[in-house]
Amino acid sequence: MRTYIARRALMLFPVLVGVSVATFLMIHIAPGDPVDLMMPDYGTAEDVARIRARLGLDQPLHIQYFRYAANVLRLDFGRSIRTNRLVKNEILSRWPMTIELTVASLLVAVGLGIPLGVLSAVKQNSVLDYTCMVGALIWVCMPSFFFALLLQLIFAMSLKLFPVFGRAGPPWTWEGFLSLVLPAVSLGARSAAILARLSRSSTLEVLRQDYIRTARAKGLAERVVVYKHALKNAVIPVATVVGLQFGGLLGGAFITETIFARPGVGRFAVLAIFNRDIPVIQAIALMMAVIFVMCNLAVDLLYAYLDPRIRYD
Amino acid sequence: MQLRRNRGAVAGMVVVLFFLLMAILAPYICPHDPLQVDYSRILAPPSLRHPMGTDWLGRDVLSRIIAGSRLSLSVGFIAVGIGLTGGTVLGLLAAFYPRLDNLIMRFIDILLAFPGLLLSITIVATLGPGLQNVMIAVGIGGIPGYARVVRGATLSVKENEYVQAARALGSSDVRILVHHVMPNIMAPLIVMITFGLASCVLSAAALSFLGLGAQPPQPEWGMLINEGRRYMLKAPWLVLGPGAVITMVILGFNLFGDGLRDALDPRLRQ
Numbered sequence: 300m301r302t303y304i305a306r307r308a309l310m311l312f313p314v315l316v317g318v319s320v321a322t323f324l325m326i327h328i329a330p331g332d333p334v335d336l337m338m339p340d341y342g343t344a345e346d347v348a349r350i351r352a353r354l355g356l357d358q359p360l361h362i363q364y365f366r367y368a369a370n371v372l373r374l375d376f377g378r379s380i381r382t383n384r385l386v387k388n389e390i391l392s393r394w395p396m397t398i399e400l401t402v403a404s405l406l407v408a409v410g411l412g413i414p415l416g417v418l419s420a421v422k423q424n425s426v427l428d429y430t431c432m433v434g435a436l437i438w439v440c441m442p443s444f445f446f447a448l449l450l451q452l453i454f455a456m457s458l459k460l461f462p463v464f465g466r467a468g469p470p471w472t473w474e475g476f477l478s479l480v481l482p483a484v485s486l487g488a489r490s491a492a493i494l495a496r497l498s499r500s501s502t503l504e505v506l507r508q509d510y511i512r513t514a515r516a517k518g519l520a521e522r523v524v525v526y527k528h529a530l531k532n533a534v535i536p537v538a539t540v541v542g543l544q545f546g547g548l549l550g551g552a553f554i555t556e557t558i559f560a561r562p563g564v565g566r567f568a569v570l571a572i573f574n575r576d577i578p579v580i581q582a583i584a585l586m587m588a589v590i591f592v593m594c595n596l597a598v599d600l601l602y603a604y605l606d607p608r609i610r611y612d
Numbered sequence: 613m614q615l616r617r618n619r620g621a622v623a624g625m626v627v628v629l630f631f632l633l634m635a636i637l638a639p640y641i642c643p644h645d646p647l648q649v650d651y652s653r654i655l656a657p658p659s660l661r662h663p664m665g666t667d668w669l670g671r672d673v674l675s676r677i678i679a680g681s682r683l684s685l686s687v688g689f690i691a692v693g694i695g696l697t698g699g700t701v702l703g704l705l706a707a708f709y710p711r712l713d714n715l716i717m718r719f720i721d722i723l724l725a726f727p728g729l730l731l732s733i734t735i736v737a738t739l740g741p742g743l744q745n746v747m748i749a750v751g752i753g754g755i756p757g758y759a760r761v762v763r764g765a766t767l768s769v770k771e772n773e774y775v776q777a778a779r780a781l782g783s784s785d786v787r788i789l790v791h792h793v794m795p796n797i798m799a800p801l802i803v804m805i806t807f808g809l810a811s812c813v814l815s816a817a818a819l820s821f822l823g824l825g826a827q828p829p830q831p832e833w834g835m836l837i838n839e840g841r842r843y844m845l846k847a848p849w850l851v852l853g854p855g856a857v858i859t860m861v862i863l864g865f866n867l868f869g870d871g872l873r874d875a876l877d878p879r880l881r882q
Contacts, residue, residue, distance in 0.1 A: 314725055440810070442818060442837075443818075449855070452844055543727075545727075557822060558841075569822055572736065584734040588726050591725060591730075
């Protein structure tokens, strides 16, 4: 197991370097000169040259990259082109809100998706099975922004059960919890549908195995067969997908935060895109990618721990 | 053909064909001019004259959805084309030239490190908002998927005797790739394209919804929803119409893709 962890962690290194190169290059690929965006109209050519030198943009590309990488390791992402504030502070103050939303929607996805999927498989071809699978198919196909607006229209604007916009406080207060429900459900619904379909097929697969027949043959109660013998094995492949879903939720937070006007990094990033504020976008993209890669590593290790066969491939 | 026995797949195909026809015939079948402003009919609810109501400028929503099918579907097709071309070239190269394999697959790993919509959003952020950049961004977002499938399929096809026979006869690499490898990896690829169309239409609509794609007054579906949400309580049809249409198109592509997968490549069946 230890060599497996070491090998997987080593494989991470080139990916992380690549991700940092990719985000570094954004500012050079972007059309237009970033210095022009920062300059007031009365700026002279000397001003432009001075700022260019201050930002190190007059250096050769590889020097610029090493400087960027060194700064990033210290969480120094430079200053926002628009507000001139430190990107680090802007992002760190918003980051917890986005993590709060993604974790809440992941809980919705896992808490709804896996039990419903397993139940559908256990009661295959029942009314429950058909309802869940038709529902899952629709949620997989429905754009999350459309679902979010539907929830807003029905539960916030018409029934007035939840606030329409904003974040009313931390999720452990009642108001804060209420304001998190609709965003978390709308963001998590698609993942819940994906997990439900997957856990259903995975459970069906396991229920066909010989050891399940053996368990039944020796007279175990169906409940014990399903929840003691089948469930553990059925959930293993689902676990890997949960990690992937977490990444999808991070990306989806851009949309959900915009719709529900939640003060997270996703909404901040969308505003930054309109302002062509590249340092902000660089930092958010980089941090999300790093978190996602780490998350996948954790899931892989968990997978190897749960299923020892994986370690020997 | 096995496909015809799958009711879901047939339904999906009918839906897809319906919307494709709608997109092709859009200029001839719009009941009203999608850009025609009519201040006497602002936010009119659905009626015989306007089956899906009108928006805040009195424009006919049904006509805007029909006209939008052109934009939304063509963005999907072009994005799939970009992802497919890039992914196929990279996948073939990786599978055929072991020296390139590691390099290409690490590049794919880097693309995959940006989860879900984040890769496309980052690319649009770099290139700037606009429908054209959305096509490029969503297209690049699809590259890793195609590259992996093409590489995997090619690696297994490559070992077949007919490929070695072609090589022994002195065929060039390009000839082997085009005449012997490509036809044999088409089945998984066609299935992927169908699912890819669904996800590209969805991603492009999401980006347009954020205001990063189509710009007003272009009637793109995602943008119609974004514009409509300001009037959602007073005129819910502005959001419900385009939202239902996007859901149906994605459903159509997914059902059709499921059927194709079962018919073309039983090994991929879950």
